[in-house]
Amino acid sequence: MTQTTGQTFDAINPATGQAFRTLPDANMEDAVAVIARARRAFDEGLWPGMSYAERGIYLKKIAQLIREHAKELADLEVADVGKTIKHANFIDVPTAADCFEYFSSVSVEDVENAVAAPVASRTVYEPRGVITAICAYNYPLIYAAWKIAPAIITGNTVILKPSPLAAATIHRLGELLPATGLPEGVVNVITTTSDEVAAKLVRCSKVDMVSFTGGTETGKKVMAEAAKKAKKVVLELGGKSPNIVFTDCRLEAALGGALSAIFINQGQMCTAGSRLFVQDELHDEFVKRLVERARTLKMGNPADAATEFGPLTSREHRDRLLQTIARAREEGATVACGGRAPNSEGYFLEPTILTGVTNDMAVAREECFGPVLSVIRFQTEEEAVAMANDSRYGLAGCVWTQDEQRASRVARALKAGTVWINTYGNFFNEAPFGGVKQSGFGCELGTEGLKEYVQAKHVCIDKTPGGMPLAASWF
Structure with missing residues (x-):
């Protein structure tokens, strides 16, 4: 130019x-x-x-x-x-x-x-x-x-x-x-x-x-x-994509998928699986193991090949997310891990998992565009779909289950441009995205x-x- x-x-x-x-x-x-x-x-x-x-x-x-x-x-x-x-x-x-x-x-x-x-x-x-x-x-x-x-x-x-x-x-x-x-x-x-x-x-x-x-x-x-x-x-x-985990999921795959869906690129993804719906019977174990794995992510210099988690792109965005986390606490959410900005140079924010979130909280309604995961309990398939669709957004969604018929039903019911089943974040030049x-x-x-x-x-x-x-x- x-x-x-x-x-x-x-x-x-x-x-x-x-x-x-x-x-x-x-x-x-x-x-x-x-x-x-x-x-x-x-x-x-x-x-x-x-x-x-x-x-x-x-x-x-x-x-x-x-x-x-x-x-x-x-x-x-x-x-x-x-x-x-x-x-x-x-x-x-x-x-x-x-x-x-x-x-x-x-x-x-x-x-x-x-x-x-x-x-x-x-x-x-x-x-x-x-x-x-x-x-x-x-x-x-x-x-x-x-x-x-x-x-x-x-x-x-x-x-x-x-x-x-x-x-x-x-x-x-x-x-x-x-x-x-x-x-x-x-x-x-x-x-x-x-x-x-x-x-x-x-x-x-x-x-x-x-x-x-x-x-x-x-x-x-x-x-x-x-x-x-x-x-x-x-x-x-923007998006506020639902990531739905049923009790019959392949647990290790779903855990890895849930981490990737929110923490790759520090959660700065329009398709980030920022609302994690976990079926009630599996919820406590899933959250426990998810938090354990999130705490092991190596945060640091993104130019270092060993680094798994880098900074956010701007100071202003990092500060907005800190305010989002503070408001979620005020509304009754619990910070299971993360939630803090390290005392270091750069615009870092710890990988953050919030539990006790309900679908009407601000953190579950508005796009965070960062490493802030809201975990929401559900009991039935119908409840999960209803909460997933109760959003002004409709970019992407995901389902983790070994029941192929259920997976197909939920994928069709979700109001989203892309739905992944037992995987997350796959894009192909041959397939549309919107x-x-x-x-x-x-x-x-x-x-x-x-x-x-x-x-x-x-x-x-x-x-x-x-x-x-x-x-x-x-x-």
Whole structure:
């Protein structure tokens, strides 16, 4: 991104609280320029007119580029977000590369419609135009891939704005992309701390679509801005996902799954299994063993390969979670483990498990987006489903049981975009991911996610014998 002002902001390492890099802080002039660049690349460039196969060559090059710079990008994710190096190496970098690889070989084909009329009816799929993609701070590189790959394979151009809390990895990716030979203006990275600049990227009439990943309240503001120009929006928002454990579960698998569902990435996941429903007969034993395991998690420098649990991404977020825990105590919850911020540099918060939680407490109603687990008792399947669905969110859910019929019933009954059975957190490029209720609408990934980035057009050609269709002889 070429700036007009030269203003910058600091990227902060949440493990130390210290700046480790400076990034461009775009202003309104920069926003106008980047929109114009993306618009010109779509309206005047060759990209939209290329075949899927031709565009796919560039996606393969991006996948290879990410793999070649895997260590650099992983180290940046650790310094920028606070996730462990194990997480960045095993999940973030390969997932991003694989996403580009997958979408390099997919396409949305035109369809011949079988209609009862003397016409040739065809549905053609065209790129939408300029896409503004706004990413949350918890998985910068993965979200960038999830948005860029399907958008550009379908012929669109993209403006990518990462969260200012975690923009270093995406800024670096933007610096690397020209090495692939990608035509100018197809992918444009802009970093900024300005809410007004972000709003400009959403509401500008030269932007055709917005794809947003982030909090529900911010998502509503994005939708309101986009509505001013009646443009398409895809929203992947917050969650308060239910993780339901029945007495007949495979205990070790369920324990490990419950830990991973809330403590991977320090719980900074929109799909975090932050409401753990445990059937009454199993509750006490399950909680006892879960607490024992949570207390063994090694918290520390996320760049250390032995670290299992790093810091939260910002001081403000850590402090909000401390307030959330304090309020849960006031409402009657018990802190079974954790709940404190260590006296050390960085934005650390101990893995926290709350017991005695009821589904009407604030901690069970609102997204925490951190390592705070609310354990809730239930007795019957019907009660578990009712409490699980009693939420404004509907992003994900999980069921642990060896009864396949029960698993199927509960999965169908849960109001969520994704339901896992006897596992947690599996995402696949081939399968859609999205939410219901106030967790958003539209999809990432899969055929459904790909089609978000194309516009259907009906083309109808007359085939009437003699060339006199009804429309030509009506009057």
